[in-house]
Amino acid sequence: MAKLDSKIPSGPLADKWQQHKTQIKLVNPANKRKYEIIVVGAGLAGSSAAATLAELGYRVKSFVFQDSPRRAHSIAAQGGINGTKNYQNDGDSVHRLFYDTLKGGDYRAREANVHRLAEVSANIIDQCAAQGVPFAREYSGHLANRSFGGAQVSRTFYARGQTGQQLLLGAYSALSRMVGQGAVELHPNSEMLDLVIVDGHAKGVIVRDLKTGAITRHSADAVILATGGYGNVFNLSTYARQSNTTAIWRAYKRGACMANPCYTQIHPTCIPVSGDYQSKLTLMSESLRNDGRIWVPKNKADIKKEPSAIAEADRDYYLERIYPSFGNLAPRDVASRAAMRMCDEGRGVGETGLGVYLDFADAIKRLGEPAVRERYGNLFDIYHEITAENAYQAPMRIFPAVHYTMGGLWVDYNLMSNVPGLFVLGEANFSDHGANRLGASALMQGLADGYFVIPYTIGDYLAQQKPSAQSNIDRPEFKQAAESVSAQTQQLLNNPGKEPVSHFHKRLGKIMWEHCGMARTKQGLESALQKIPALREEFVANVKVPGSAETLNQSLEKAGRVADFIDLGELMCRDALTREESCGGHFREEYQYPDGECKRDDEKFGHVAAWEYQGPGQKPLRNIEPLNYEFTKMSVRSYK
């Protein structure tokens, strides 16, 4: 059984991080260069960590499966990043961001982690501004803000609808600077396929060069995974097509615990599915809900009518009706489920009936079309490209889609997993968002972890280790891991199957969306737990992977990733089945209030579930980390 010590420092909530920083061990500047650190992934968390650790003097190796770190999927985040600057003088504070995030997560995150996140949020804005990130400005030259869901203050900083791009390019520029100086060894086109553990500590990775197929061993004194989320387990999602779970899943199979895998975020404002061939769902930023109003027809009879033909009195602005104090800016999980309820009632719009309107007519009347174009023009353009419809003239149609995963590898307060020396940052870990993440908080967490947390906390671990990585890759542990990676590759390529990988991915996605998506039931999850192992058997028997191991082989890459998704999907269903309550993004139909809101069970489930791998075909072990709320009361979350 894994030992889960959260290592939350004692003392008052607001002092924990400051005190912790002064008490943890340091590595002196001359010794830092003796330590080597592997960073896998180069999104916001990975790039910022690699750059900052190199600035500190550590030797860093950065691995990324994309052809450049600048292409990591953080690039696609649209709306913004939260920071408690209180530049608007509207009552924001560290405590308020802490509270909003904790409540937004439906009281399933750690208090101390969330408070630290809120504390460093302001530093992130400073850091990014200093790097030259072209944030939106007022005419005065000051930074501009917008509002996001789940908050009653305006604390979101943004760069048009491309905030993630600009923040990532900022972190990428910091990383590039250190690569240029020779302080970071950059390995693009390199996919991590195994974690190597020596004497119980993470000491390296096995990597496949995606261009040449070469499988190489890399050793280090510590390994950082910043490899993002696993939403592509649903096949269709807002994730990049290649985002995957492989790095964290292989770490799980080496003993790292997977925490709360069932916590998935379904984003309410995405462009609805159009056909079977579909590979991707496109997000329409949450920022649109600042000015757009969401509605469906009051009467089922109207759903096929042109929206302009539906009189104002016959429209149901259901978010404003049900949640008057937050209105269209209700948190994502709440807004998504409300949309689903409308569609379940038969009031959904569009060809499939799986859509609701997001209407800008009032905003255009109030602000004028040019102002709306300036705020959201690029999003309206994206909508037009995909649907060939003009959202200035008719409302957008939107529907929820998988967008983010709050679950991930379990980490302690230092962001170290239960495997010593293995650190996990950003979306890949589970730590800060509880059961639901608020908008504009993913960018914040990725950069908090990379710029301001890991540079301190990794020193505490390294100070207790002798630098010894150099000679390690000849050890049997490395050899064995590399051989098992090669064996899996050969097995996939030699499989006498008939079906392309994508067929299995689509089928897995359907099972997951149906049974482990927006609403879950005991019966549905039990049936998924029958279907997924059957799908795995079929995959093993019948998947066809053409080509060879020695070149760029995208089918082979995909096959390995989908194999891991199948295993992860099963664990997610198991986690969702065991968690007999509803909280945040995890909605069990059996556990709800009469008005359809989540009914938590704090007594039985006020904890983190951290699953531990027990070997192939074995049931994983469910470890528990109790969530002890010292400073906040777990209360019923209300946005009414």
Next chain:
Amino acid sequence: MVASTPAKKLFSVTLRVWRQASPAQPGKFVDYPAHNVSPDMSFLELLDVVNDGLTVSNEEPIAFAHDCREGICGTCSCSINGKPHGPGKGVATCQVYMRSFQAGDVIVVEPFRATAFPIIKDLVVERSAFDKIQQAGGFISARTGAAPDANSILVSKAVADLAMDAAACIGCGACVAACKNASAMLFVAAKVSHLGLMPQGQPERDRRVLAMVQTMDEAGFGNCTNQYECSAVCPKTITHDFIARLNRDYVGALFRSKLQPVSASAGGGA
């Protein structure tokens, strides 16, 4: 609108695709018929479908670069009917939808072509030269933790907006592929302009432009001869005006670098 849309008519096209097994081997065009194409399908989704068909019939699928499929990561990189990122203005290949084509069309698909972008396989090219240019100087040196309060550096809205126009570059390389000189000057100009416009970028402005241009030249990219094919195909419609800004910055920096006195202790540590 959609409620009254008639059922979408499916059609057939032929894809004429560049196939090349490896950098060293010669490539050639191969035709692949595609049927039941929906106008709402993206071009890359059509490639997905064709590839599944190839897999089932025991042929090797077409390798093509893609990732976000929403026009922001800059991974997708092919030319469609001779134009980088295909028909349409201000979009990347992943945002091309089949409604841009007609039944019976022969669609020619090939990789971005430039000496500095060697072909890896089929439609996939190596663009690490762009990363090298960034590493040479495409940054503002701002050590983590040393930043002043964000609002202590005021940036006028006009400057921030213009910097953002330049910063929108996705590093796809279409500008290079479209240019008869395979010039990377729009790419370099975008970064030099973004950082050079911001007050934070001033201390390193001269060093930056000199280092980036030098690295660009070394990587085998050509120079600009003012045809503006680059901005015409740019998926983010970045204007070639930034190239003028780059030239101005470069000439000024070159001039100053010859004149400026250099401290005898430059480079020495404290």
